[in-house]
Amino acid sequence: MHWSDIADDSLAVLRRGSVIPAHLLALDANRALDVQRQRAMTRYYLDAGAGGVAVGVHSTQFAIRDVSLYQPVLELAMETVRTWEPIGGKRALFMVAGLAGKTQQAVSEARIAQSLGYHAGLLSLAAMKGVSEDELITHCRAVAEVMPLVGFYLQPAVGGIHLPMSFWHRFAQIDNVIAIKMAPFNRYRTLDVIRGVIAAQAEDRVTLYTGNDDHIVLDLATPFTFMRGGQPVSVRIKGGLLGHWSVWTKRAVELLDRIHAAIDAGPLPPDLLALDAQVTDCNAALFDVAHDFHGCIAGCHEVLRRQGLLNGIWCLDPNEGLSPGQAAELSRVHDEYPHLVDDAFVRAHLGRWLA
Numbered sequence: 001m002h003w004s005d006i007a008d009d010s011l012a013v014l015r016r017g018s019v020i021p022a023h024l025l026a027l028d029a030n031r032a033l034d035v036q037r038q039r040a041m042t043r044y045y046l047d048a049g050a051g052g053v054a055v056g057v058h059s060t061q062f063a064i065r066d067v068s069l070y071q072p073v074l075e076l077a078m079e080t081v082r083t084w085e086p087i088g089g090k091r092a093l094f095m096v097a098g099l100a101g102k103t104q105q106a107v108s109e110a111r112i113a114q115s116l117g118y119h120a121g122l123l124s125l126a127a128m129k130g131v132s133e134d135e136l137i138t139h140c141r142a143v144a145e146v147m148p149l150v151g152f153y154l155q156p157a158v159g160g161i162h163l164p165m166s167f168w169h170r171f172a173q174i175d176n177v178i179a180i181k182m183a184p185f186n187r188y189r190t191l192d193v194i195r196g197v198i199a200a201q202a203e204d205r206v207t208l209y210t211g212n213d214d215h216i217v218l219d220l221a222t223p224f225t226f227m228r229g230g231q232p233v234s235v236r237i238k239g240g241l242l243g244h245w246s247v248w249t250k251r252a253v254e255l256l257d258r259i260h261a262a263i264d265a266g267p268l269p270p271d272l273l274a275l276d277a278q279v280t281d282c283n284a285a286l287f288d289v290a291h292d293f294h295g296c297i298a299g300c301h302e303v304l305r306r307q308g309l310l311n312g313i314w315c316l317d318p319n320e321g322l323s324p325g326q327a328a329e330l331s332r333v334h335d336e337y338p339h340l341v342d343d344a345f346v347r348a349h350l351g352r353w354l355a
Contacts, residue, residue: 018051
């Protein structure tokens with residue numbers, strides 16, 4: 001499958017920039033898949049106005065592959081997307097599947113995702129730690145032969161590897177690369193990606209998405225201009241594929257719409273720029289920055305548990321949970337930034353999603 005095979009309306013969703021939540025995993029007290037609540041989460045994202053969902057990614061827990069849940073979880077999300085009538089009616093979506101492991105596994109997962117109807121694969125390179133840049137590019141090319149790729153710069157704190165500008169230059173030259181999610185949580189490394197895309201002359205084909213949950217608003221609001229052949233080339237990060245946006249998704253959609261409108265109208269108002277620090281403060285609680293991201297998935301689970309979408313915060317790894325003080329921090333940011341939470345929206349529709 002080549003990116004040119006994607007339906008124009010779905011491709012337009014990616015290109016204009018959308019909210020793509022990194023789908024969480026609903027488990028019951030026995031740490032088995034809770035199908036009802038997994039489906040309810042997908043319905044929530046669609047009703048909130050998300051442009052699609054990313055399934056089988058870090059927030060879905062990479063360990064789903066160890067308990068034979070990879071394909072069932074991807075199938076459930078796609079079945080829900082196809083059968084659900086979102087608020088406002090059916091619309092085009094862009095669906096992303098997480099791809100992980102060494103080449104044989106990543107290619108196998110790409111074949112599964114492609115057969116289920118996913119538009120692109122978000123390729124994690126964490127399993128390739130220690131190999132050469134040439135080997136990384138060979139790996140990426142092999143997976144890109146199966147389906148379009150979204151590059152993924154995963155922060156080292158949760159298993160990612162350092163990927164220099166030279167890698168991103170070569171990666172962006174792969175014709176079936178359609179986007180890149182930048183999530184190194186590092187300004188310098190984020191610029192490496194953007195410079196690589198511009199150097200590859202791929203800025204029209206490769207749409208940039210932020211995965212920097214610690215810097216969401218300014219990533220989306222900043223024009224990035226670098227020189228190529230003596231001429232300035234400007235690009236923007238169009239949307240977000242974010243674990244942070246797996247919660248309070250309705251507000252995320254409104255925020256991205258506001259940023260897009262402000263960019264078109266210009267200049268950006270100070271109160272919009274001020275949201276960057278507020279959103280980052282929320283993320284510090286969600287992702288448990290105080291404890292080096294130990295509770296990053298459980299923190300998101302806790303928000304949905306409080307809203308009623310989840311019954312508990314169980315993760316596949318029994319050692320994953322909230323860190324000391326994290327629950328209090330979640331309460332603090334919830335109360336201090338009511339304009340960033342969507343409790344009322346969830347209350348109004350929860351029964352419908354769980355039906």
